Amino acid sequence: MTTRRRVIAGAAGAGVAGVGGAVGYRAWRDREPSVPPAQDKDGRLLWRNWSGIQNAYPAHRAAPDTEDALVDVLKNAPGPVRPVGSGHSFTALVPTSGTLLTLDRMSGLTAHDATAHRATVRAGTRLGDLGPALADIGQEMANLPDINKQSLGGALGTGTHGTGRALRAIHGDVVALRIATPKGDVLACDRANNADVFHAARVNLGAFGVVSEVTLQNIPLTRVLKRTTVRQLDEVMEEWPDLIARHRNVEFYAIPFTGLAAVITVDETDRPVLPRGPDTDVDAVMELKKLRDLTGFLPDVRRSLAQSAFKDAPAEEAVDEGWKLLSNERPVRFNEMEYHLPLEAQMGALREVIAAIEKHRADVFFPIEARVIDEDDAWLSPFFGRVSGSIAVHAYYKDDYQFLFDLVEPILRRHGGRPHWGKLHSLKSADFAALYPRFKDALAVREMLDPDGRMLNEHLRSVFAHG
Numbered sequence: 001m002t003t004r005r006r007v008i009a010g011a012a013g014a015g016v017a018g019v020g021g022a023v024g025y026r027a028w029r030d031r032e033p034s035v036p037p038a039q040d041k042d043g044r045l046l047w048r049n050w051s052g053i054q055n056a057y058p059a060h061r062a063a064p065d066t067e068d069a070l071v072d073v074l075k076n077a078p079g080p081v082r083p084v085g086s087g088h089s090f091t092a093l094v095p096t097s098g099t100l101l102t103l104d105r106m107s108g109l110t111a112h113d114a115t116a117h118r119a120t121v122r123a124g125t126r127l128g129d130l131g132p133a134l135a136d137i138g139q140e141m142a143n144l145p146d147i148n149k150q151s152l153g154g155a156l157g158t159g160t161h162g163t164g165r166a167l168r169a170i171h172g173d174v175v176a177l178r179i180a181t182p183k184g185d186v187l188a189c190d191r192a193n194n195a196d197v198f199h200a201a202r203v204n205l206g207a208f209g210v211v212s213e214v215t216l217q218n219i220p221l222t223r224v225l226k227r228t229t230v231r232q233l234d235e236v237m238e239e240w241p242d243l244i245a246r247h248r249n250v251e252f253y254a255i256p257f258t259g260l261a262a263v264i265t266v267d268e269t270d271r272p273v274l275p276r277g278p279d280t281d282v283d284a285v286m287e288l289k290k291l292r293d294l295t296g297f298l299p300d301v302r303r304s305l306a307q308s309a310f311k312d313a314p315a316e317e318a319v320d321e322g323w324k325l326l327s328n329e330r331p332v333r334f335n336e337m338e339y340h341l342p343l344e345a346q347m348g349a350l351r352e353v354i355a356a357i358e359k360h361r362a363d364v365f366f367p368i369e370a371r372v373i374d375e376d377d378a379w380l381s382p383f384f385g386r387v388s389g390s391i392a393v394h395a396y397y398k399d400d401y402q403f404l405f406d407l408v409e410p411i412l413r414r415h416g417g418r419p420h421w422g423k424l425h426s427l428k429s430a431d432f433a434a435l436y437p438r439f440k441d442a443l444a445v446r447e448m449l450d451p452d453g454r455m456l457n458e459h460l461r462s463v464f465a466h467g
Contacts, residue, residue, distance in 0.1 A: 030293070030398055047100055049087040051335050051397050056095035058082075065105040067178070067186050067212050073101055074182045074210065079454040081182070083206040085154025086126070088147065089422035090335055092459035093158070093205060103153055106212060112137050118175065120215045123153030131323035139218040140323040143167040143249070146369070148327035153211050158422035159203045159382050161390070162326060163371035164249040164266075169383055171202040172376035173217045181209035182454040190215075199438070200445035202378040205421055207455045207464060208446050224248070225269040226276070226325040228316040233261040233354075237347050244372050249326070253367035254350065255288065256357050257299050258306035262367065266326065269319060276318035279329050285366065286332065289396065292365040299362060334366055337404040337424040338392035339417030340382040343372060346389025349415040353391060356407045364403070366394035379438035382418040392423070429465035 036055050038046050044057035060078050064070040074081055077099040084094045084102055094100070103124030112119040117139050121130060127148040134140050143162035150160060152170075161169035176190040179201050189198035201208045236243070236252050243250045249266035262284075287309070295302035318325055341349055350370060357364050369392040373383050382388065393408050395401035404424055412419075418435050419425035433439045443464060450456075456464065 033398060047084070047087075047094070049089060049094065051090060051333050053090065053335055053401075054087075054092050054095055056097065056100070058096050058098060058100035060099040062099055062101045063105050064101070064103070067180055070101075070103075070106070070180045070210060070212055071184055071186060073099065074180055074454065075184050077101075080457045081454055082457055083153065083157075083210050085124075085151030086149045088150050088154070089158060090337075090424045091422055092457065093422065094457075095459070096457050101210065103151060103210070103212070107151075109133050109137070110213065112139070114138065117218045117220060118215055119218055120176075120213060121152055122213055123151065123156070123211045125152045126150065127152060127155060127327070131327075134218060135221060135321065135323060138221055140221050140321060141170070141216065142173060142219045143170070144323065144326040145170070146328055147330050152214060154206075154422075156202060156211060156214065157204050157206045159378075159380070159420060160422070161371070161373045161383070162249065163251040163373065163390075164247075165244045165372050165387065166374055167249065168374045168376045169381065171378050171381060172374070172383070174202050174214055175217050176215040177201065177211050178213040179204075179209045179211050179449075181449045182452065183449065185449075186212070196441070196445050197449070199377065199379050200442040201449075203380040203382075203421065205380070205460060205463065207460050208449050209455065221321050222268055223270065223273070223319060224266050224322045224325060225271060226264065226266045226318045226320075228262060228264050230260055230262055230310045230313045233259050236261040236263055237350065240347055240370070251369060251371045253369050254354060255306065255367045256354060256364050257292075257302045257362070258288075258310070259303055260306060260310055266322070271319045274317060274319040276320065276325060277316075280316070281328060281330075282332055288365045288367070292363065297362045299358065333397035334394040335397060335401045335404070335424060336392055336394045337408055337412075338369075338390055338420040339409075339412035339425075340373065340388040340390045340420065341412065341415050341417040343387045343389040345415040346370065346372075346391065349411055349417070350391055352411045353393060353408055356411065357393075357403070360407060361403050363399055364395070366396055368393050379442040380421075380436060382420060384436060384438070388418075390420075391417075392420075428462050432463065 036046055040057040048055045062073045064073055079098040080096045081099045082094050082096040084100055106122045107124040108122055110120045127150055145160045145162050156171045159169055178188050180186050187194050187197055233254050247265040247267055251264050253262040291302055371390045373388050375383050375386050
């Protein structure tokens with residue numbers, strides 16, 4: 001850390017800052033985005049998502065604490081009725097002029113099976129709270145996403161995932177669920193009962209009703225070694241198939257304009273506990289921003305400084321139960337596009353994405369994340385029927401993110417990618433019908449559960465071609 005800061009701070013002494021206003025990132029661009037008024041003309045309070053790009057002024061807000069109260073909201077509250085978790089989706093899944101519904105009062109464990117390692121959990125439970133609650137009964141989820149602030153229902157609704165060749169996304173480990181519908185029903189669903197609803201609603205975008213309770217297939221508490229190393233990007237991309245085969249969990253972050261990658265592996269171990277230290281990811285990201293700001297449109301200087309700053313970075317290791325190590329704090333806000341591609345297409349697409357960014361967008365500094373996820377059979381799962389490699393491209397929340405649509409998305413679509421439901425994309429119903437073999441079947445289930453479209457805002461109407 002000290003070495004990185006010394007090298008980056010020394011950029012000014014190397015003459016980079018002296019070029020200053022000519023090549024550096026213009027200070028006037030680095031300003032807070034405008035914030036909508038806290039209330040609209042009718043006194044309705046503002047809702048905004050985590051990154052700040054989605055907002056709404058709902059007429060009504062609801063926080064039911066029982067399934068009966070939830071059903072009453074779905075049947076009678078002003079529509080569209082949109083459930084909200086932590087607001088970590090970047091697409092317009094939540095905005096509504098009708099009712100904003102939270103399950104924060106419907107959280108916690110309700111039952112568990114110690115022998116089968118299963119637990120029944122209310123859908124409003126935040127993933128960060130679920131980890132210690134499951135640990136108290138000797139269980140943990142087999143995989144977790146990079147961020148654990150989401151509600152369980154929100155994570156399932158958008159197909160949220162972690163990484164690992166033999167590990168499914170969170171919804172892949174759901175063995176049963178209960179869903180309340182706008183028609184007033186509460187359906188208990190699994191592979192034998194209401195099976196079509198089960199297959200359609202495990203990934204549901206909050207558009208089929210509201211999942212109130214979930215039974216998860218978990219694993220016993222497992223001690224793992226998490227190891228982070230900085231390596232040359234070309235080497236990592238060449239070794240990616242071998243890295244996937246060797247490690248239980250593996251991902252890497254390609255750092256534009258540096259030729260470097262941060263590789264993170266997680267494997268089971270019997271080593272003694274070595275708790276994770278203070279989080280350094282925030283510092284690393286902001287140091288990359290400083291490099292961007294100093295070097296501006298001098299990519300060769302930027303690469304040279306980054307190589308010098310990170311070349312001697314020691315490996316970071318931590319040993320603990322998996323739920324303590326798989327997710328991370330991400331206080332630096334960003335906007336994100338993530339697509340899931342056939343695994344064999346992932347590295348080729350990533351090379352094209354990096355080349356396009358380095359040719360056209362010298363302002364990009366956020367690392368690009370590459371992960372692997374096992375297939376499952378949920379009808380609207382981005383991983384339906386195929387092992388997938390994901391590519392996630394981020395833009396600092398203060399920076400323009402239109403390049404995600406103009407430069408990045410065409411590449412990811414050309415390689416057969418399916419977008420993460422909660423992250424930026426421009427696809428419509430016809431696109432999804434071509435990408436998902438069971439999309440029309442899911443549409444039929446959605447229409448059956450919500451024939452009047454009470455769960456659909458403008459964005460979801462374009463997804464499901466309703467009305």
